[in-house]
Amino acid sequence: QKEVEQNSGPLSVPEGAIASLNCTYSDRGSQSFFWYRQYSGKSPELIMFIYSNGDKEDGRFTAQLNKASQYVSLLIRDSQPSDSATYLCAASSTSGTYKYIFGTGTRLKVLA
Amino acid sequence: NAGVMQNPRHLVRRRGQEARLRCSPMKGHSHVYWYRQLPEEGLKFMVYLQKENIIDESGMPKERFSAEFPKEGPSILRIQQVVRGDSAAYFCASSPLRSTDTQYFGPGTRLTVL
8 A cells, every 4th residue: 555644733833933844655666746735625736846856945945855765845934824734745656647645634833 | 727627616415316526627738637535634546537538546436436538528526326425525636748747736526415
């Protein structure tokens, strides 16, 4: 059973701090990884994707991928109350159909 | 430049009725994925379709559920004889010509079975 695991949280951080969200995956063949943000009652919204080992930065967001450790993370710098949401990590399946395997999400609370 | 469209946004059905959920992918996208999200749970893959073809339905329950993506018109996820356990948010996602591309999600259909 291919899995993606995340700590469900909630992860609470003060406004302005760095929020660090982590994700591990079991399918060593997975090549593509995605972070989505989901507000309560809304649909997932793409934040970032990463394919290569190392860091990828986009504004306040940095995705990190370590394929040897099967580990993906998302850092949010200068966290804002509006960042409070559930963050979903997804790995693209290696079955040939590129369906996503999602983690259950980490709930982030940014305290004003 | 419309995104992925889904309708209806909310659907209420009584046990035993049929639910029909529609998804129109983004312009230029030919790959459609359906996911289900139960309350307080993550998204689970159901089915992957291209025009007139079901590519992967490994996540679909064997009974009562079916999906199609005709040459013309939206993709349809059909649930026959709904039960209370079918109550969930159903999301459609689409990606462009290459199936490795990022998937973009629609607003979802929230199905409530009474």
